Amino acid sequence: MKMETLDHGRVIPYNNGYWLYEFDIARSQEQAKNISALLSTSLRSVVNLIPERTKLNELKNQTANLMNYANYTLTLLSEKNLIMNNEIGNWSNFLEQAINFLQKDKEIIVAPDFNPTRVNIIRGCKAASLYHYNENTPQKLILLGATGNVTAPDTFDLTNSNVYVVDAFNQQEKIIFYREEKQTLYITEPIGECVLCLHFPLVERWNNDQVKAHIDLIEYAIIKEEDEYFYEYLKLLIGGKL
Template sequence: MNIDVTKIFISSSSQQTLQSLRERIKSALENTGHETVMYEYGDMGLYTNDPNQDCLDRVKDSDVLVLFISNRAGSLSRSNPNITITYAEFITALMNDKIVIPVVETQILTFYKEHIKDELDRAINKFEEEHDHEPRYTYPIVKALLDKHKSKNTVFHNKIKGMSVDDFIWAFVHDCYKMTRWTYNYNIADTPDLCNFLLKVLSQVLRKSTKFYLHEKEITQNLMLYDELSVYQDSVSNFMKCIKNSTLNLPLFFKTLTLYLPSQSIYDPYSDFAEHPKPIVNISECKAITLYKRNNDVLTLVDSYGCNTPTLEFEKEDKHSFVAQTYNKDMKHQEHIFYSEDKQMIYLTKKVGELVLSCHFQLSEVWSSRRVNSYENDIVSAIMEKRQPFDFAIDLLGGMLNE
């Protein structure tokens, strides 16, 4: 008979002072019938060359993440210097609706509440006011605060350093305190009592039956590459149909291009850790396209698609024109975005020799220009998801319309 037991992932930095605790906790949990997953015991079942990703996969496959935070942060992620590997496990658990039980060293959590929390909250609020969105990561805000104290408040700076706590820990504790329903503090050195305390907490949390399901991603890298190649071959065929008698049929070309600029979404920085991420904002499919060409000191409309009243021309030096700004920038190998708050419209522009192409997209929410600018790279990446068809279209456009 198969018994459905609770699978618990034990997470912490790999510092030596926590090793005995991890072993005692593992033994205590298993003696009460739970299944534990811990890196150093080979519980991970590592089958790939990416142990960090293997850890995150095991977090997704667990029911509960028990997290211990002491004074050492551990290794920063190679792919993201704003988080540690342990923090990635924490976020992965949250993003996949796992039960997260953080236990922070008592003196660290007490110091955070008394000396850091309020000032860090104010710094985060200031960031939100200046950038019109929450900071993606807490660690850079903490580093800026500590650097400020180092030069302006040496007494407090020395007090923080006297705690012998890695800077990242303050960011980690802050996010635990904000993101979880509970954050416990305990004298981590008192292992036997902590084991008993943790078992009581688990008993309370698991009193109501909770079941989690891991939704496996079954699409392999080879299939993804095959799909990309199929899309590219299909796009080449469709764009070539726009050429009639050695002339590019622009209305048909624009209509075809919109097929490869579908609606997209922008996600928060933790979306990679979630099975079902929620978008910050949605971007519509390409609503309209305009094409301009330089004629002396004027950029003249060549043709348009989806625009009822496109502007017929812009002065080349018009500093208020997205088209003129694009033409005057050195943008041969990149796209740029502009935003109209009034129209709630994103304009992705591309210079192609003497031509300027502008593709128009609607945002699902009213954003400020400042906020759009802060997400510029994310927006361009989302729109340019089908990169190869777009690049082929640009090459075809430039080759046939530039003299």
Template sequence: MSNPLKIFISSVGQDSLSPLRNQLFDELKGMAHHPVMYERNIGPWPRAQSVQRCLEAVSESDIFILLISNKGGSYYQEYGATVTHLEFLRANNENKTVIPFIERSVSDLYWRMNSQFEEKIQQYIEVNGQHPDSYSEIAEEIWKGHSSYPSNSHIDSYVFGFIHDLVTKGNYFEPLNLGIAPLEKIKEYLSDLFRQARTLLAIEPIIHQHIQNASLHQKHTEFSFKLLDFIKEGQITNCRLFLAHIQALMDGGDILYKKGTVFEKNIGYFEPCCGITMYKIFPDSQELILLEATGIAGDDNRSYSLADNTSFVVQTYLDSLENKLFYQPEKQLLYFTIKASKYILCLHYPVSDDFTEEIMERFQKDVFDAILNSESQLYRGFVTKLLGGLD
């Protein structure tokens, strides 16, 4: 289902701008966009609610088109601004795309007074120690003292304060011809926005990956600092909590045959780690001694002789590889073992009921890769290096 672009059309409700507003509304609607305009699809509302409803409509829109001529509009004392100005401020604060158009004769007059604005604002700061909340009083003082005022007194001074606010907030504005709606210029802006959107869509996977990586980095940092809290003078101060913290981040996942190819097939899944045992070999010893067990892992096997080649932890200790994988069909458990210098960790992963010895034999590499290539490997890697540096 299509989701058309919402374009808010903002201006003072003066007669000279009404034809342009309506023309823009109809043309944008004809282009399959969703134009939003007070007199066409927002109002009328009671005065007390109309301002808030207009601001809500700005928030709901994607693009904000602003038309400025010679009138400032209805000034609301409680807000310290006109409705049109408030609409612009909402759009600017919410980082909407703002496309302003200003009647050329008005903008020309503003640029003749621009330097005076800077002088008056600086004077205000020197006296009050801060920027003015509004430029309306400064604009009135400048405009009524300007040489062009007598022949252009039909232009409200508020307009110039509004324009100065636009400029100071970094908005470039286009000239407005009251006889023709600025549709062609708006099309140019929309075309450029679509081009930018196309570029962003092309790198959307990269953006999402960066977001994911940032989240993962924070998670890994918190995990690392927590584990380090359990280390003092080269020793683990609380083995049970140390293992429990590791177990909490050992997730499960799907086991895929020929992952990433057209032949990819799901052959089962392994559940999150349900228990961990940790063994250590001490100097001049021929046994691996159980330090701690967590989760459902039992502590029945307090030690293993290095001569016991039936033991998963012994096989891991004597092997040159850091990681090994074993399966015990009686318990429907995978045992993923980690060797880190004098330490051996054995992680228990339950598997789905349809997982069999035949699957383990035929797809052992795929099962091993499913565990090894999961997010949890990032944490296991840190644990391996940490234990490898302990006494």
């Protein structure tokens, strides 16, 4: 706050281009009481907002998330239209955009409600691949596209067992698979005639038994509540529902 002294001994505080009040040095004790009353009134006008701060922050976060969701859906829809119209788009480009919402690290938390303890961290999705079943090539899954640090085979034989992409399609259920040598989680999910595979590295090295013991927490950590809308929209586009 800038202070400017006038010739007759009064000081007028000046802030952001506005004169706030006059302060007469000769009546400083009385003026101090007036200023105190003004400040008290100002504080009372905002004190009711303090309990609402959490709600206001939540609304702010929800607004930001909705904006991100809007941008995400429009981007993916544009990529899907390019594919459907046989233009320059392809499924690899689609997947590159699709996994953007999964780039944040996620913590695996045990006993989150009464004694939360972080036991590991899941890195953001580093790669994805998409396979498709076509009646013209029976007993095989054909690679549609891939993105990130991945070496994806062109085909998978549906008669092969213990292959997580094949098992997910044959069993028609989501499978979470872990490879200790790569310290990476693989989430494979059948979506219509397709199978989507997502790759997530772990920070701390775990064995298969540790992963199995925390499998529900792992799934919850990767697709949290705020991410479900993104993931469901992605599945709708892959499955041909949109």
